[in-house]
Amino acid sequence: MANKTSLTIIQLNDSHAYFDLHQELFWQGNHAVYRPVGGYARIATLVRQIREKTGDRLLFCDNGDTLNGTYPAVKTQGAAMVPVLNALGLDAMTVHWEFAYGPSVLKERAAELNFPVLAINIFDKTTNELIFPPCIVKAIGGLRVGLIGIASNIIDKTMPASYSEGVRFTLGREELPAVIDRLRTHEHVDLIILISHLGFPQDMKLLSEVQGVDICLSGHTHNRIYQPVQQGNTLVIQSGCHGSFLGQIDLELTNGKITGYEHQLIEVESSIIPDPAMTDIIERVLSPYKAKLTTIVGETATALNRATMLETTMDNFLLEALLEASGAEIAFSNGWRYGAPVIPGPVTLNDLYNIIPMNPPIGKVELTGDELLRMLEENLERTFAANPYDQMGGYIKRGLGLTVYLKIENPIGQRIQQVFVGNEPLERSRTYHAAFVTEQGVARKYGRQRSELNVHAVEAMQAYLAKHQPSYAELRGTYIVA
Numbered sequence: 001m002a003n004k005t006s007l008t009i010i011q012l013n014d015s016h017a018y019f020d021l022h023q024e025l026f027w028q029g030n031h032a033v034y035r036p037v038g039g040y041a042r043i044a045t046l047v048r049q050i051r052e053k054t055g056d057r058l059l060f061c062d063n064g065d066t067l068n069g070t071y072p073a074v075k076t077q078g079a080a081m082v083p084v085l086n087a088l089g090l091d092a093m094t095v096h097w098e099f100a101y102g103p104s105v106l107k108e109r110a111a112e113l114n115f116p117v118l119a120i121n122i123f124d125k126t127t128n129e130l131i132f133p134p135c136i137v138k139a140i141g142g143l144r145v146g147l148i149g150i151a152s153n154i155i156d157k158t159m160p161a162s163y164s165e166g167v168r169f170t171l172g173r174e175e176l177p178a179v180i181d182r183l184r185t186h187e188h189v190d191l192i193i194l195i196s197h198l199g200f201p202q203d204m205k206l207l208s209e210v211q212g213v214d215i216c217l218s219g220h221t222h223n224r225i226y227q228p229v230q231q232g233n234t235l236v237i238q239s240g241c242h243g244s245f246l247g248q249i250d251l252e253l254t255n256g257k258i259t260g261y262e263h264q265l266i267e268v269e270s271s272i273i274p275d276p277a278m279t280d281i282i283e284r285v286l287s288p289y290k291a292k293l294t295t296i297v298g299e300t301a302t303a304l305n306r307a308t309m310l311e312t313t314m315d316n317f318l319l320e321a322l323l324e325a326s327g328a329e330i331a332f333s334n335g336w337r338y339g340a341p342v343i344p345g346p347v348t349l350n351d352l353y354n355i356i357p358m359n360p361p362i363g364k365v366e367l368t369g370d371e372l373l374r375m376l377e378e379n380l381e382r383t384f385a386a387n388p389y390d391q392m393g394g395y396i397k398r399g400l401g402l403t404v405y406l407k408i409e410n411p412i413g414q415r416i417q418q419v420f421v422g423n424e425p426l427e428r429s430r431t432y433h434a435a436f437v438t439e440q441g442v443a444r445k446y447g448r449q450r451s452e453l454n455v456h457a458v459e460a461m462q463a464y465l466a467k468h469q470p471s472y473a474e475l476r477g478t479y480i481v482a
Contacts, residue, residue, distance in 0.1 A: 004254050007141055008057060011246065014242070015243035018038055018244075019286055042268050045274060059140060064098060066095075067098045071289060075289070077105050092195060093117055096155065117132045122167055123168050132149070135182075137183065145190065150176070159440070173389075192215075196216060201391060222238075225239070225265065226265050228263050249261055297352065297461075298471065299347060300344055301344055302473045306337060309335075311396070314341070318398075322435040332399050340354050355457075356458065361452040361456050366431050379397040383395060407482055
C-alpha cells in the first residue's frame, strides 16, 4: 500500500540582518516602485502561521548572509542577530558574509545558535578538517531528511584576507557526491535538501554534474524565483533578499518520493501583524542604536537602489561622495547586491550604514590606463564568465568618472571596446588617480602609492549630503553595452 505524506520547506536567504521594516524595490511595468516590507517579527508571524497548518511536517532553512549587513549586526560582530535567529525556529543554515568578522568569531556565533551551521567545503588549513558539520539528518513527519550545506566559495578569493584566516574553501563539487552517498546508503534518508550559498548559476551547473539532490535552496545571487526551476531531478528555489520574501514549497510524497509540489514566493508585507515576542527581542537589540541611526543627515531627490547590474543610483551616490572627499578623477566600489533602497526624501544615518555597513576608510591609488583595462576586464569575467564556476559574485564593479563600452558576449579579456576617462580616451601609459573603498573596489595587485584618507565612507556621504541639498544620483551610463 502506498505511503503518502507531505513536507513543507521554508527558505530565508540573504536577509543581511535587516531587523525591521525597510523599503524594497518592485518592478511595475517599465518602472520601479517602492514599498516597506520585511522584518523578522513579520517573518516570525508568517512562519508561525505556516507551522500551525503543517504541524511537525515543516523545515525552515537559512542560506546565510544573515549575520552581516546592518549597523547593529556589524557593531556586535553578528551577536545582535543571535537571539533573533534562535527565536525563529530554524533547522539549519550555511554562510558567506558571516566570515566578515573572521573565522574565529564566526565559530563563536555558530556555537551560540540553537541550530547547526553546515558546510561541506570549509577546511582548517592546519588540520585539513571541516570546521562545520557537512550535513545533518532530521526526522520530520515520518520522513528522514538529509540537509547538506555548501558555503560561499569565494571568500578566500575575492574578499579581505582576514575573512579567511586559517581556513580554505572549495567549490564543494568534489565533496558533494560522497556526502549524498553516505546519507542515502548509511543514513537511509528519504529526501536530500541542499542549502547552498554558491549562487544560482553555480548551483544549476553543480546540479547538472552531481545527481541525488531532491531540493536545492539556492542563495547569494538574490534571485526572486516565482516558480521552481528543475535541473535534472532537482527542484531549485531562491527567495530574494533583505528578508523581504520567504520561499515556501509544499511537497507531496509517496513512499518517500516527491510526486507533487506547490511553491510560492511570499512577500513579507507591512500589513502582517508582527509577532509580539520577536518584536520585544528586536526592540531590545536595536534600542542602543535607535537615537543614532534615526538621525536625519540630508535629503535625496533620487531613489537609491542596487537592483541593476551595470550601474546603480545607490553606488553613484556613494562614488560621488568618494570623488568629492578625495579629489580623485575616478572612483570604484564593489558590485554589492545588498543594501535596501532609500526613497526620495530624508536620509537617515541608518540609510548610510545600510549602503556600506562596514564603513571602511576611503583609499587612494595611482593606476595606469593599462591596469584599469586589466582590472575592468577581470571584473567583467568574474561577473559574466561563460562557466558559472568562474563567476565570483556581485554585479559589475561600480565606477564613476569613466565610460566603458563593452560587449558582454565576448570571450575573456576581450569584452571592453573603448574606455573614456571624463571625455578623453583612456591612455594605457598614463597614470590616473582613483578613489576606492575596500579591496574589492581596487584589489591590492593593482596600482601604486596606495594610501588611506582620514575619512570613512559614511562620513564622506554625510559631508556630501550637507553640501548637496537635495542630492541627485541618476544613472550616468557608465557601462554601455555596445
